[in-house]
Amino acid sequence: MNYYFTKKTNFYGNSTPRELVEKYGSPLYVYNESILRQRCQEMVSFVSYPNFTVNYSCKANTNLELLRIIHEEGLHADAISPGEVHVLLKAGYKSNEIFYISNNISKEEMLYVIKQGILISVDSLSQLKQFGEINPGGRVAVRLNPGIGVGHHKKVITAGEDTKFGINLEYIPQVKDIAKEYNLNIVGVNQHLGSLFMDGDIFIEGAKLLLSAAKEFSNLEFIDIGGGFGIPYHKQDNEPRLELKEFGKKLSKVLEKWAESYGKKVEFKIEPGRYIVAECAVVLGTVHAKKQNNQTIYIGTDIGFNVLARPMLYGSHHDIEVYKNIPDNNSSSLEKVTVVGNICESGDIIAQDRLLPKIEVGDILGVMDAGAYGYSMSSNYNNRLRPAEVLVKCDGSHVLIRRRETLDDLLRNFIL
Numbered sequence: 001m002n003y004y005f006t007k008k009t010n011f012y013g014n015s016t017p018r019e020l021v022e023k024y025g026s027p028l029y030v031y032n033e034s035i036l037r038q039r040c041q042e043m044v045s046f047v048s049y050p051n052f053t054v055n056y057s058c059k060a061n062t063n064l065e066l067l068r069i070i071h072e073e074g075l076h077a078d079a080i081s082p083g084e085v086h087v088l089l090k091a092g093y094k095s096n097e098i099f100y101i102s103n104n105i106s107k108e109e110m111l112y113v114i115k116q117g118i119l120i121s122v123d124s125l126s127q128l129k130q131f132g133e134i135n136p137g138g139r140v141a142v143r144l145n146p147g148i149g150v151g152h153h154k155k156v157i158t159a160g161e162d163t164k165f166g167i168n169l170e171y172i173p174q175v176k177d178i179a180k181e182y183n184l185n186i187v188g189v190n191q192h193l194g195s196l197f198m199d200g201d202i203f204i205e206g207a208k209l210l211l212s213a214a215k216e217f218s219n220l221e222f223i224d225i226g227g228g229f230g231i232p233y234h235k236q237d238n239e240p241r242l243e244l245k246e247f248g249k250k251l252s253k254v255l256e257k258w259a260e261s262y263g264k265k266v267e268f269k270i271e272p273g274r275y276i277v278a279e280c281a282v283v284l285g286t287v288h289a290k291k292q293n294n295q296t297i298y299i300g301t302d303i304g305f306n307v308l309a310r311p312m313l314y315g316s317h318h319d320i321e322v323y324k325n326i327p328d329n330n331s332s333s334l335e336k337v338t339v340v341g342n343i344c345e346s347g348d349i350i351a352q353d354r355l356l357p358k359i360e361v362g363d364i365l366g367v368m369d370a371g372a373y374g375y376s377m378s379s380n381y382n383n384r385l386r387p388a389e390v391l392v393k394c395d396g397s398h399v400l401i402r403r404r405e406t407l408d409d410l411l412r413n414f415i416l
């Protein structure tokens with residue numbers, strides 16, 4: 001049961017987790033190409049509406065090789081920073097395949113994006129003005145806040161009452177005034193309710209709100225109804241997947257009906273990040289210590305919150321698989337443990353009070369579903385090195401797709 005996910009998916013291909021760690025070091029991000037491709041295909045075929053684009057929200061993971069695979073599967077991308085644009089272009093995405101969803105950006109940044117020929121979405125009246133000043137007569141999109149939000153934690157709810165994002169619907173008249181003043185062509189509206197929903201109905205409700213607001217604009221080429229598609233992080237407890245079939249059918253109907261009444265062929269976009277990449281990665285780490293402090297048994301590993309920040313930041317759950325160094329005859333024995341990293345903060349906890357197969361020093365742990373907001377939120381805190389990334393290809397072989405940082409990388413930006 002403990003290896004349920006990686007066994008079922010043949011996650012490590014022709015290798016074992018231990019062989020990968022021996023070759024590439026620990027901790028290590030391991031990605032599985034087949035799972036990545038499968039998730040892309042599920043999103044691309046999500047709705048039957050013909051003019052439909054999936055923009056991969058690359059903040060979830062910008063590994064160049066993964067970006068290339070995602071592009072090969074027919075996805076476009078959204079970006080939020082010049083750095084993301086830079087990497088997307090390098091990975092082969094064309095300017096017209098990138099949508100820049102900006103938030104509070106400088107004139108210089110706006111100009112950079114415009115010069116790349118990339119369409120920008122702005123999310124405040126003042127940024128729309130700024131856009132008009134530097135690019136009068138230009139094409140632009142606006143991000144609206146439909147008034148409802150979703151998310152696994154209040155920090156990632158990006159619409160509704162309590163968020164910095166989007167333009168509230170009551171300001172649409174002012175949006176139009178500014179557009180008129182600068183002769184701007186509003187070609188798209190977008191929204192993002194937030195990150196991680198497991199029930200499609202809320203997404204459809206949000207889409208309907210955006211669609212009804214979109215009628216206010218007469219020249220739309222596209223409507224982007226956002227991302228946030230959730231994945232089951234509790235697989236070991238049989239958490240069901242997000243149901244896509246009925247959800248997609250229902251949504252298609254809503255989109256088709258709207259497009260008919262708008263009287264113009266519009267494109268619909270979605271922008272999933274997590275759904276595409278979360279499940280295709282495991283972080284492998286090594287157990288270096290075990291001790292009991294009062295009531296708690298601590299398993300000390302090299303997977304600190306510099307490597308995977310989500311548990312520390314949001315209290316997020318990630319399933320853990322245990323790969324024994326010395327096979328345990330009594331393999332059914334479980335122990336309640338708290339799995340921690342090697343960073344000098346007590347909050348450096350990957351899993352608290354988790355019932356796991358008995359763990360000893362030398363064992364390897366796999367932290368599941370780490371592909372989204374894993375490496376992309378890793379850091380050099382405590383001057384630790386970011387790990388290497390390895391891809392297990394469809395044929396079961398593996399290849400390094402980002403080298404581990406070196407100590408010299410830590411000195412790169414100093415004036416020596």
Ligand code: LLP
Binds near residue numbers: 156226228
């Ligand atoms: N579009 C916009 C405008 C976004 O801000 C985001 C995510 C997405 C799309 C993609 O959302 P997704 O499909 O991945 O849920 N670090 C957090 C998640 C932050 C999401 C930020 N925005 C986490 O680890 O859960």
